Amino acid sequence: MIRPIVMYPDPGLGEMCTPVLDVAEVADLIADMFETMYAAPGRGLAAPQVGVLKRVFVMDAGWKTGDKTPVVMINPEILSRSTELQVNEEGCLSIPDTPRRVARPARVEVMWLDETGMQRRGAFDGFEAACICHENDHLDGILILDHEAAA
Template sequence: MILPIVQHPDPVLRQLCQPVFDVAGLGGLIVDMFDTMYDAQGRGLAAPQVGRSERVFVMDCTWKEGERTPLAMINPEILSRSRGQQRNEEGCLSIPDHPVEVERPERIEMTWTDAQGTQRRGAFDGIEAACVLHEIDHLDGVLILDYEVPA
């Protein structure tokens, strides 16, 4: 099911999301979030963007160029960030038509729980690292607007 995407300045986008303790209780939320993200032509979507203040997001950084590589993360935690930085222009489904140049680490290592309830650990580089960090920002109530340099 396609869910409505919450638009800035809705206050849910600024809330610190709560941990998920019952992965099975997420029901079809993750499936609906993927359907919504693909329908909106996005590469990531966090629970607050569909009105849920829970530490869950979905992403797929490759689907626009070819094969889908969907990834759902529940209760993600960053273990380390590289010293090396990258700058990318980032868009946001909750702030349409307002891209912002953001500087983020080139590489991150993290842990998360997947949609089946299995604890995972992995590293992400480049655009995937930027996407993960963008979505974790959403879970912490941070938006790309917070990175804008005043004119």
């Protein structure tokens, strides 16, 4: 089911999300988030963007270029961030038509639960790292507008 996307300046977008305690409780939410993200069309979507203040996001960094690799991150924790930065023009489904240049780590290491409840750990670089940081920011109530615009 495609859910309505919460739009800025909705105050829920600035809220800190709570951890997911039972992965089964967010199964329908995850399916809806993927359907909503692909229809939008976006490359990532966090639960607060559909009005659910839980620590879960979905992403598929490469689907628009034919490399469909959907990822679900529940209760993600960024363990490390490279000191090397990348600057990308980021869009946000909750702030349409307002791209912003944001500096993000070029590489991140993350620990999370997948949709089956299995703990995962992985390193991501490039656009995937930026996408993870962007979506994880949503879980902490941070928007691209909260970042100083990068040159």
